[in-house]
Amino acid sequence: MDDLDAPLSSRLPRGKGNSKKANPAKFLSEGLGLETVRDLLWHLPRRYADRGSLTPIRDLVEGENATILAQVTHYGDPQRMRARDGVRLVVTLGDGRDTLTMTFFAKFAGQFQHQKDDLVPGRLVLASGKVGKFQEVWQLSHPDYEVLEDPAEGAGTVARPIPLYPASKTAPNWLIRQCVTQVLDGLDGQLPEFLPPEVVADADLLDPVAALRAVHAPRDEAELEAGRHRLRYEEAFVLQTALALRRASTAHQRAIARTASPDGIAAAFDERLPFPLTGSQRLVGEELAVDLAKPHPMQRLLQGDVGSGKTLVALRAMLAVVDGGGQAALLAPTEVLAAQHLRSITAMLGDLAGAGTFDADPRATKVVLLTGSMGAAARRETLLAAASGEAGIVIGTHALLQEHVQFADLGLVVVDEQHRFGVEQRDALRAKGNGVPHLLVMTATPIPRTVAMTLFGDLETSVLTELPPGRADVQTVVVPQDKPAWIDRTWQRIAEEAALGRQSYVVCARIDTDDEGGEDGTPPEPGEPGEFEEPPPEDEPRGQRSTPGGRPGRPKPRPAAAVSQVVEIVRNHPATAGLRTEVLHGRLTPGEKDDVMSRFSGGELDVVVATTVVEVGVDVPNASVMVVVDADRFGISQLHQLRGRIGRGGLPGTCLLLSGASEASPAGQRLAALARTRDGFELARLDLEQRREGDVLGAAQSGERSSLQLLGVLRDADLIAHARAAAVTLVAADPDLSRARPLAAAVAARVSGDTEAFLERV
Ligand code: ADP
Ligand code: MG
Numbered sequence: 001m002d003d004l005d006a007p008l009s010s011r012l013p014r015g016k017g018n019s020k021k022a023n024p025a026k027f028l029s030e031g032l033g034l035e036t037v038r039d040l041l042w043h044l045p046r047r048y049a050d051r052g053s054l055t056p057i058r059d060l061v062e063g064e065n066a067t068i069l070a071q072v073t074h075y076g077d078p079q080r081m082r083a084r085d086g087v088r089l090v091v092t093l094g095d096g097r098d099t100l101t102m103t104f105f106a107k108f109a110g111q112f113q114h115q116k117d118d119l120v121p122g123r124l125v126l127a128s129g130k131v132g133k134f135q136e137v138w139q140l141s142h143p144d145y146e147v148l149e150d151p152a153e154g155a156g157t158v159a160r161p162i163p164l165y166p167a168s169k170t171a172p173n174w175l176i177r178q179c180v181t182q183v184l185d186g187l188d189g190q191l192p193e194f195l196p197p198e199v200v201a202d203a204d205l206l207d208p209v210a211a212l213r214a215v216h217a218p219r220d221e222a223e224l225e226a227g228r229h230r231l232r233y234e235e236a237f238v239l240q241t242a243l244a245l246r247r248a249s250t251a252h253q254r255a256i257a258r259t260a261s262p263d264g265i266a267a268a269f270d271e272r273l274p275f276p277l278t279g280s281q282r283l284v285g286e287e288l289a290v291d292l293a294k295p296h297p298m299q300r301l302l303q304g305d306v307g308s309g310k311t312l313v314a315l316r317a318m319l320a321v322v323d324g325g326g327q328a329a330l331l332a333p334t335e336v337l338a339a340q341h342l343r344s345i346t347a348m349l350g351d352l353a354g355a356g357t358f359d360a361d362p363r364a365t366k367v368v369l370l371t372g373s374m375g376a377a378a379r380r381e382t383l384l385a386a387a388s389g390e391a392g393i394v395i396g397t398h399a400l401l402q403e404h405v406q407f408a409d410l411g412l413v414v415v416d417e418q419h420r421f422g423v424e425q426r427d428a429l430r431a432k433g434n435g436v437p438h439l440l441v442m443t444a445t446p447i448p449r450t451v452a453m454t455l456f457g458d459l460e461t462s463v464l465t466e467l468p469p470g471r472a473d474v475q476t477v478v479v480p481q482d483k484p485a486w487i488d489r490t491w492q493r494i495a496e497e498a499a500l501g502r503q504s505y506v507v508c509a510r511i512d513t514d515d516e517g518g519e520d521g522t523p524p525e526p527g528e529p530g531e532f533e534e535p536p537p538e539d540e541p542r543g544q545r546s547t548p549g550g551r552p553g554r555p556k557p558r559p560a561a562a563v564s565q566v567v568e569i570v571r572n573h574p575a576t577a578g579l580r581t582e583v584l585h586g587r588l589t590p591g592e593k594d595d596v597m598s599r600f601s602g603g604e605l606d607v608v609v610a611t612t613v614v615e616v617g618v619d620v621p622n623a624s625v626m627v628v629v630d631a632d633r634f635g636i637s638q639l640h641q642l643r644g645r646i647g648r649g650g651l652p653g654t655c656l657l658l659s660g661a662s663e664a665s666p667a668g669q670r671l672a673a674l675a676r677t678r679d680g681f682e683l684a685r686l687d688l689e690q691r692r693e694g695d696v697l698g699a700a701q702s703g704e705r706s707s708l709q710l711l712g713v714l715r716d717a718d719l720i721a722h723a724r725a726a727a728v729t730l731v732a733a734d735p736d737l738s739r740a741r742p743l744a745a746a747v748a749a750r751v752s753g754d755t756e757a758f759l760e761r762v
Contacts, residue, residue, distance in 0.1 A: 011183050031168045032167075206227060245737075254296065257294055269316065281313050306444045318330070326411025332416050370394060383405065472647045474655055494607060501622070511611055626653065
């Protein structure tokens with residue numbers, strides 16, 4: 001494996017100077033963060049251009065970063081510029097129907113020698129840049145190009161698909177291609193095969209180098225498919241082996257069995273419930289009770305759509321553990337949510353949460369909160385209550401994972417709505433128990449079975465299939481953001497609801513006008529280009545939106561509206577000016593956030609203008625309107641979650657999705673789907689289809705960027721199932737992988753945080 005971990009600088013030529021050609025390793029590192037041979041070889045093409053079919057120029061989208069395959073049709077004479085010093089060269093490309101120009105600038109005409117040698121009319125080029133249009137002429141600004149071998153040179157190369165990589169200005173496609181070829185050639189045909197021979201034979205896999213060659217430089221479609229198959233299978237198999245090992249090892253771990261007693265707190269709580277459990281709450285409750293009563297740790301995923309009542313199910317399990325003499329920890333993704341859990345759980349428990357007070361019920365326990373930003377005194381008190389065992393239920397954020405947080409007897413860990421709660425965090429909490437605590441992970445993002453198997457393959461699954469009765473209808477409407485009359489109507493809706501004593505949320509994509517976006521400066525959109533400068537082709541082009549006041553021909557994406565702007569609009573709009581309006585976002589202090597949330601849930605505020613801090617779990621039954629500004633920038637599951645904040649108290653709700661996207665765009669389709677259905681499973685499916693699949697898995701697993709680029713959890717369901725079966729067979733026959741050392745190493749590397757613990761075991 002050493003070969004793969006070698007730095008790229010040791011495998012790529014280093015010439016004089018600092019150009020891309022002379023120092024490619026530096027540009028790959030700076031442009032794309034590619035440092036090692038592995039980084040580069042697993043930087044896979046996103047798609048392939050086919051030499052036979054040039055990119056249709058008229059389908060280009062203004063403002064988009066595009067890589068196109070075209071033919072040089074004209075090499076103009078360099079022209080001296082009038083307005084400023086220097087010369088300009090215009091080269092025209094064509095697709096056989098339309099043309100597009102590339103413009104280059106230099107001080108002297110002589111500096112265009114390069115272009116002159118390269119851009120000979122008739123040659124095929126792969127050109128990248130931002131697509132613009134000037135006086136009805138398509139152009140590529142700041143173009144970067146690569147001349148492809150002359151078709152006349154040899155029939156062999158002509159048919160080869162051309163890989164198009166996620167690239168950037170610093171590390172353009174040609175540079176990546178060139179370096180990949182050099183590195184692959186340098187591998188001398190040899191990379192160790194780490195998959196067991198029977199697996200390779202059974203799944204009919206290419207060897208590793210052949211597979212990489214096939215993916216980076218395929219001779220044809222069939223070879224490309226074979227290469228992809230190997231890489232996907234390898235991906236799936238390593239992951240499934242890791243999961244099979246975990247299942248095998250937890251089956252041997254011991255936990256303390258916990259059961260509710262007939263005269264304990266769990267029974268007392270059930271007696272006081274103001275409503276009957278739904279059928280599926282009862283069934284899942286029984287499943288959990290059976291698991292908790294076993295001397296092995298429960299590993300369970302609880303799925304249930306927004307509003308299905310997961311908290312109650314979890315609380316009943318926590319109380320059973322308290323009955324059994326243990327403690328339960330509830331981990332929430334945000335401070336707002338943790339604080340709300342504290343409020344609602346203490347409210348549900350009533351005097352059963354009053355342990356330590358004078359006239360407490362003898363069965364009562366104590367519920368405490370621990371968050372990262374608590375004051376020192378409160379924090380000390382909480383830590384003490386957890387460590388002494390006085391607190392039966394400890395609610396918190398990631399602060400609970402810190403090392404110095406001790407429990408007297410941690411029996412159950414409940415993880416709520418935590419998309420990024422991976423294997424490592426689970427282990428951190430597990431390490432706090434005497435034995436291994438039982439684990440319950442809750443999610444409102446309904447996960448198709450194959451996905452659950454991949455993401456949470458070491459967890460059993462329970463599903464809440466019904467919503468509590470009395471859920472009111474929520475009407476969802478997509479509001480075109482460029483129609484002032486519609487926007488006015490939106491504010492009027494809020495005012496109408498306030499007149500009826502109801503409340504509204506208004507959610508924005510960012511806090512302030514100088515933010516990049518999102519709650520932590522991260523854009524909320526799932527398809528956001530993120531680490532790559534060039535957005536994926538299936539993505540909504542950023543520059544397509546209208547730009548009031550923007551210069552024609554140079555469209556810029558309209559920035560998302562910020563909480564700070566929208567709150568002013570709400571406070572000053574004739575319809576809403578008289579309402580009690582506050583802001584809520586991640587930059588307020590925890591005390592301020594808590595204050596706003598308490599006042600909102602107490603009915604002292606009519607409107608909160610917030611970021612996605614209110615996305616999950618927030619439960620204010622009296623809220624009936626959800627307005628999402630720039631809804632086209634949010635992902636489906638996020639919007640579904642946001643919408644789940646209303647219609648909770650039996651009041652019909654209205655969800656208004658303000659959008660600047662055209663109906664036909666991917667974002668427009670997402671919104672249309674949301675308006676059409678409230679079925680979380682259907683929406684989750686659409687969401688998964690639209691996302692790059694690596695995102696789905698990457699977020700939930702260790703987040704390693706080199707992995708899971710090819711594996712599609714929906715598309716590859718069969719392959720994943722096959723790999724899972726093969727992995728289970730292998731682990732059953734060889735539980736410590738002693739006969740498959742190279743595989744053990746690959747698994748260890750894959751599950752990064754576990755590496756050491758794992759190596760100790762093998
Ligand atoms: P989610 O699954 O989205 O986390 P919650 O646990 O927040 O859902 O429950 C949503 C609301 O439904 C809460 O106000 C809760 O008190 C209420 N609820 C839960 N179970 C029932 C039930 N069986 N009957 C009526 N209301 C219920
Ligand atoms: Mg919840």
